[in-house]
Each structure stands twice: as structure tokens, then as C-alpha cells.
Amino acid sequence: MSNYFYVSPEQLIRDRAEFAQKGIARGRSIVAAIYDVGIVMVAENPSASLYKISEIYDRIAFAGVGRYNEFDRLREAGIRWADGTGFTYSRGDVDARALANFYAQHLGDMFTEGQKPLEVEVLVAQLGNQSRETKLYRVAYEGTISDESRFAVLGGDAETIKGRFAAAEDHLEPLSLTLKNAVGALAGPDRTIDVSDLEVGILEDRGNRRTFLRLNDEQVSEYLR
């Protein structure tokens, strides 16, 4: 014998949203910010091998918060999509907006139709060139996509961190200052984050096709000095 109870769609959505938010809030946040000549992504991550920030393509990077296995699968799908698209057409045809849209569709589908919503938020960052703009696309757990103008914060504590970063920086600064502000916003006034617990990736033109660079602890310390 089974009983079916009526649950209103509003209630269903609320429950699912609450479930996803709770999952995401358990992890640490990520700040991504545009600086004068690039994009920096900063995560608080005690693991030195389970990355939250990764290279997707020549000028595109990925960042994810929440459940690692869920966003890592999205990261892999993103690399495959980008390499497959570049192989079929050309490297210049790989666009971050298209990828962000795919993520949004998938997260939206999982939110409404999946067994459970994905407990993740992802960011697709694109370093601009002559034909494309520098962009930060943030995709939330239910598939909402937003195009952030200067910086984006992912994770449970996003609103507070957003406020702190916005107060510290109101226009494009060099990398060292933007990185300092991002770390300060993540840490808040009452604590400091050890360099070994920071994961930092940048997108910047260095004369190579591939613009992504993972900064090691020494490089991060140097910038934060």
C-alpha cells in the first residue's frame, strides 16, 4: 500500500532550492574578479590536488563550488565540449557563453526533473580579445545564468563576500591588488587564510595560445606581500 500526498509546485521548488542551497553552503566560496589585464579566480581550498578552478580552453576557465563530484563532471564535460567544438570548427569559435548556456540548461533540467538538484554553482570565465569581451558567467544550482560585470562570488556566503569585495575595489586594479582584495573578502575582518589553503588561477595573455595559469604558493605569497 502506498500513499500519495499532494505537494504544490511552489512547495516542491522551495524544498529543492533549500536542499541545493544547504549543500552549496557547506563548502567554501570562490571569488572571481577581472583585473586590468586578466581574470583572477581565488578559492579557499585546503586540498592541493582536488581543484575547484581549472582550464577549459585557450581563453576560458571554470570554477565550481558545492559537491566536488558534481561540479568536476561539469568541468570534464566543458573541456570535452570545448575541445570537440574547436576540433570541428576552429579554436576561435569556442565561446564561453555557449558553454554557460549548456551548463544552465543542464542544471535547470536536473533541478526540475532530476532525482535531486545538483548542489553546485559554477562560473565560466572568458578572457576577451579583439572579437570577444572579457566575461564572467555565473550559473546557479537551478540554472539561473547571470553575466557579472566586474566580479562574481560563488558559494554559500556570497552576499557578504560580495559586499566586502565591492567595498574594497570599485575599478580595475593590477593583479596583486585584486588578489589581495579577493583574499580579504573571502577571509573577512576576523581571520586570515593561510596561503597553502588558497587555490588561485588566472587568465592572462602571456604570448601563448593558452592563457590559463595556476599560481603556486610562492607566486601567491609574492603577490600578496
Added chain:
Amino acid sequence: MGLPLFSASEDPGPSFFHFAERTGLTTNALDHSMSSPHATTVIALRYDHGVVMVGDRQATGNYIASRDVRKIEPADRFTALAISGTAARGMEFIRMAQLSFEHYEKMTDSALSLEGKANYLSPIIQRNNLTTPLIVLPLLAGWDLQSATGRIFEYDGAGGCYERFDFATIGSGSPFAESTLRLGFSTDLDLEAALDLGALSIYEAGDNDPSTGGPDFVRNIYPMMVTISVNGFQELTADDVARRFAAINERRTQSGGVAGGSLR
């Protein structure tokens, strides 16, 4: 293309080739009647601090199809890939290899070892060569970061991969290039000697094999010369290459076209 998500049991892993197969990005022609341009002679030889590669620039069908083909390409910073055989398949092969190495690196956050790259190419060559007459035979050379040596890998038609500790040649002019290398090679060549010997071997191939392009002093097109060392893949400048081939040509003119003797 949609977002390529796979379940854990279906996942193609970090291999771009297997992913491309799965999603139909690659195709396999089965036309046995086609005649398509062939790319011709490339050599690789080891010197004391790396590998030198030299390749001619001509693609030949029933006539000369192109005079300025680049048959040696960096597969990544420390690896060079050269092709002989069907030009179209070779170019696709280089693209697939370059992308596969980069794809692996992005997926796993670590670079493939040189031996890993060499082995990875075997089944791709095997599949191509055993299913189509559009044969492609590559040559892989790289700086092995783990052992800090330059290494050369050659392939047979069925995809078998063999490491060569001296030198390797591919393409229609390889008998002539090979002979030159055999007579000139020693295990203690320095960079300059290796470059000169490599250039001479391609000169001989161009001189004897109708499908291999020698130095073209009229159009200023010269064979491609690269080094792979601790500094990665580096291509010699056009002026440097022109100078080396002009010197060989000068000696050959003095000897009245005779290849042997003191002017060699």
C-alpha cells in the same frame, strides 16, 4: 554539439580520440580508388643534448601539389610530430595528436609522459592504416622531462611503435636520407654537426627522390629544421636554414655534382 556528459561506466576518460570516436567527430573514409597528395621525407637524429628534425616541404600527387607544406609540427612544448604518407590524413593526425595531449593535460591536470604519448598514437595509426589505403606514418621526437634526454619513436604501417636511439627517417626519400645519416652519424654529435648532417640527408633525398623537395633557391623555400631540447621545440630561422643549404649547394657545385669525397 550538446554538453557531453557521460555516466561513470560510459566515460571515455581523458582520451580525446576515444571521446571523438564515441561522439562521431571523426570519420573513416573507405575509398580505395583515390589518389591524394603525399608528403615525403623527414628525418630525426639525436645529438648530445636533444633531437634535430629536418623535413622537406613538398606534397606530391600526380604533380607537385604544394611546395611549402609544414610536415613537422610541435605536438606540445617538448614534443615534435612529423608526418609522411597521405597529406590529408597526416594533417588530421597531427591535429588529433596535438589536441589529445592538451585534452589529457586539462582533464587530469598532469602532462602525459613522452612514452605515454608515443604509445597513445599506436592504435590511432593502426586503425587508420588497416582500414584505409590512405596510409600515414608519423615520427615522434621529444625531450623526455623524466630522463632529461631527447628520444625518437618511429612507427610501422600497423602502428607498431619503436624507439630509435640513433636516427629515424620516414617518407619516399628515406633510403637516400637514411644512407647519408648512416655514414655520418656518431653517438657524440653536437648540435651544429647534427644540424649539418640532417640538412645534408634531406639534400640527398631531394636530389634523388622525385617526390622530395630540395632547397628551392628560386622561391626561397627551404626544408624545415627544428631542435627539441631542454628549451622545448625550436624552429631554425629561414635565414639560418637558407645559409646551411646554400653551403651544401656550393660544395656540390664545386665537386660537379659528386656527393662523395672531401667536399661532402
